[in-house]
Amino acid sequence: MTPTMRITAAAAALFAGGIGAAQAEIKIGVLYPTSGTGAVYGVPAMQGHDMAVDEVNAAGGVNGEMLVTFARDTKLKPAAAAAAAKELITKDNVDVLVGGLSSAVGLAISEVARQEGVVYIATIPKTIQMTTTKLHKHVFRTSSHTDFEGDAMAQIVAQLGKTKLCDIQLDYAYGHDLAAGIEKGLKRHAPDVEKVIDLRSKLGATDYNAQITQILGTGCDVVTSGLWGSHFVNFAQQAQPFGLFDQVVYISGGEIASHEIAGRMGKDYPDNVWSNTYELWYDHTVPAHEKFQADLAARAGTKETAMWPVLAYIGVKFIAAAAEKAGSTDADQLAAALEGMSIDTPVGPRTIDPETHQADTGQFWGPMVRKEGVDYRVMDPVTYIPAKID
Amino acid sequence: MGLHMPRGTLIVCLLIVGALALLPLLESRYLIDLATEIMVYALFALSLNVIIGFSGNVSFGHAAYFAIGGYVNAILLTTYGWPLWLSFPAAVVLSALAAAFVAYFCTRLTDIYFAMLTLAFSMLVWAIAFKWRSVTGGDDGFVGVAVPAFIDSRVPFFYFTLVIVTGSIALLWTICHSAFGQALVAVRENLTRAGFIGVNTRMMRGLAFVVAGTFAGVAGAIFAMYNRGVYTESAFWTESAQVLIMTLLGGMYSFFGPAIGAAVLYILERFANEYTEYWPTVAGLILLVIVLVLPEGLVGLARRIGARLVRRSGA
Known part of the structure; x- marks a missing residue:
């Protein structure tokens, strides 16, 4: 103020x-x-x-x-x-x-x-x-909180029927907590998913080439992550030339579906990204x-x-x-x-x-897709995943 | 110099301690908190000045010992349930040992190389605090320190801080004005010459570093209890830079200068935060002014003004 x-x-x-x-x-x-x-x-x-x-x-x-x-x-x-x-x-x-x-x-x-x-x-x-x-x-x-977020991510993994999972998180409190939340969620919703690799990158890191090639080498069909803000922007820019987003579905916490990120990345926002946000300026469901x-x-x-x-x-x-x-x-x-x-x-x-x-604060989750007439990605369909862990 | 404090200084010191002792009578929770915080930072800045002002080296990593004191005291009190009279000395001893370890390597070097090595060691401490999650809580911080019941409320804690800080400063003063302190000044003024007249310069610089680290540990141990938490940022280089600015602002060639610098900078920061988000800019400007106009800090400025007044009245 x-x-x-x-x-x-x-x-x-x-x-x-x-x-x-x-x-x-x-x-x-x-x-x-x-x-x-x-x-x-x-x-x-x-x-x-x-x-x-x-x-x-x-x-x-x-x-x-x-x-x-x-x-x-x-x-x-x-x-x-x-x-x-x-x-x-x-x-x-x-x-x-x-x-x-x-x-x-x-x-x-x-x-x-x-x-x-x-x-x-x-x-x-x-x-x-x-x-x-x-x-x-x-x-x-x-x-x-990270248990709700991880649970929602596990639900999406199950819904998309993916089987080989790579997890990449930032090496600090939020990353560790989210990884634990996903782990617990997978046990509930997708117990058969095989977790192939756990990757950690430094908070504030700008170079992800090592991790990108590691993910490509494992043959995962889904990547879960909590790289937020600039971390995701850098990761995506470096991963696109390798075709990472053609090989995997990238399910991310850290609100990279928010318009702050979608608007900032514009046409550079990659395909096959599912993420979350607390609010979407264009969604008037409520x-x-x-x-x-x-x-x-x-x-x-x-x-x-x-x-x-x-x-x-x-x-x-x-x-x-x-x-x-x-x-x-x-x-x-x-x-x-x-x-x-x-x-x-x-x-x-x-x-x-x-x-x-x-x-009981849930979040809006969905795939980030191209839309006619605008040069940024939007979430469609928008699904509200309630904050509930059964 | 000698082991007797000049009468004027002694009276001012007693007045300040007396005024602080009466402060709780004002019944302002805000002033008590502010005074507690300033006392901690004053001790922290004074400890750094043993390295800078007395031995003539610059440490860019002094926050490391503040953080070690804080973490060790917090962890022993909370995780291991040690009583304060064991955990506090243990924290101080560990800070001293860590400083001795670092001093062993750093004193092989001088000038910028010394400074860079202190920075490197402090970032190592930061990295350990950041990574060793099971013990330090990582970057969530070590929150919820079990402070002993007798100092678990505001006023008792304030008096506890006052006693420890006053005692520590008195001890620091004695050390700095002993033969040891004077030998340090000789080392600062001319390293080679001091060596030639038989001073073991490397050991002196090392001891100064240990003294500084020890009292930074005392400040850190108090601060952890005051905040009921310790955070990785307390070992970060920015914290070292902050205490360095405090020392320079007050004046490194005066024993009490850094304490004044700590008080002024801390109060400025608190007020600035109420009205503007541009504190880093303000801090940057302060640093510029010190470097360009006030190389001897506020104390140096006061001395210059005092000298001019004396000259004018004499003329």
């Missing part, structure tokens, strides 16, 4: 109640990376956050109280995020924390929330630990999405919009709903309200599990 917007929000909060001084407000501490490498995700996320806050306030706030945002840059560093989270609590007296990007940052903020007894809603981190081994009564997650996307497009100034805003948007909507239900901003009451809470979002209804504090 820019300083101007913050002032506007504060001013709106002041006027809405009419009686200025007595006006109570709900203070939201928001933590996204808005500088450096993380800014590609954090800046659009802030747009979604601000949009949700403005919507709630325009509708009269929560029980007459306006939402006010206090934003800090996490710089994608866990210690900086922890310091910022503490500062939001102790200096700005925020009632609730929201945001986070990357597993380490999410876990660091969660640890501060535990210490300080403040509710934290993680909107982007996917690490499975957050809602399992590191779960505490004040942490909630509205994004998906009726509320049409208005959401139009508003977002107006805010962003582009017809096509990014996927990240919806995650931050949903986080704010959960806060508003919980504060309304609890009738208070007391952390324990907010947490109690969030347990089992359901809300409607532009990408479908979402419910937070009262035990695990994890929302």
Whole structure:
């Protein structure tokens, strides 16, 4: 949030109640990376956050109280995020924390929330630990996690009837967790699939030639992967001359079906890629999405919009709903309200599990295909795979 | 120089420690946190200055010992359930041993080669923290440090930090102003000459490195408990660069300069983060200004202004 917007929000909060001084407000501490490498995700996320806050306030706030945002840059560093989270609590007296990007940052903020007894809603981190081994009564997650993602990938492997699988992941927390998620999913959905090779490449790597030739040498008919963002762009550019995408179906987590990647790669986006995304700007299966996307497009100034805003948007909507239900901003009451809470979002209804504090956030999955009239790939057909592990 | 602190400095130090001891009376959680963080960074920067300011070498990898102190303390407390009075000294000793190991190799070299080797070793520490997932938690970080109950809340932890940091700084001051410290200054000023008059220059530089690593370990061990977590980034070269800037900003030719640099840079960073996402630009500009205009840092600037005032009043 820019300083101007913050002032506007504060001013709106002041006027809405009419009686200025007595006006109570709900203070939201928001933590996204808005500088450096993380800014590609954090800046659009802030747009979604601000949009949700403005919507709630325009509708009269929560029980007459306006939402006010206090934003800090996490710089994608866990210690900086922890310091910022503490500062939001102790200096700005925020009632609730929201945001986070990357597993380490999410876990660091969660640890501060535990210490300080403040509710934290993680909107982007996917690490499975957050809602399992590191779960505490004040942490909630509205994004998906690697077990859901891996399970969906295994379902697609089974659906396509593939038999020889190569797995290539980035050698860091997300890659390891996703590999474990796929492994578990394969046992459930495609126990006969033979896993031929496990490849790991460095986070931030730009050269994938060694791995590409290794995959080609094994004769796999399906590749599962979690190479996200630039990693996928580089991999695809190097793998195409070898004809890799003619030999295998490439099933990927890491949201490379999002328009950020499809739009960026344009005609270079390879064939035979199945991937996931939390949101697609052109998919209005959920009726509320049409208005959401139009508003977002107006805010962003582009017809096509990014996927990240919806995650931050949903986080704010959960806060508003919980504060309304609890009738208070007391952390324990907010947490109690969030347990089992359901809300409607532009990408479908979402419910937070009262035990695990994890929302049933599934993702849209499908093949990325060419489309007449546009020079980027689109997902067609779009299938929503719910967050459910049987 | 001698082992007696000048009276003026001593009084200022006592006043600062006294003011800090009274800080919790303000009942501001924010100020207590900020003061705790600054004390840790001040100790970290002061420790680096033993290498830079006293022995005249530049280390680009000082974060390694901060991280080792942090990881070891966190892991012993949490994974192995050691009591603090064992885990903390163990963390410090291991930081010292690691520094001794690195010093053995680095002190064979001087100047840029020394600096590059320290960087290489620190990235090795980073890589171990990153890869050894089962022990360090990898890049998820080691989260949820089991902090002993008696310092598990804000104010007790603040006093714990105050006591440890004050004690450590007093010890560092004593070391730096002992015969050992003065021999280091001789090595810094003229390595060859110091060698000729019988100083074992390689051993002196090595010992300075170990002292620095030890106190960086103390800072790291405190910080891990303060954050309830340790992360791979604390061993990354950017962290080494940050503490280097703190030291230079404060002034490397003054014992307390780096602590002032740490406080100023840390507070600047926190405020900048509230209003702009361009902190790296701000930090870059600060570094430029130090290199171009303030080679002796803030303390050097204060001394120059002081000298000018004295001259003017004398004229």
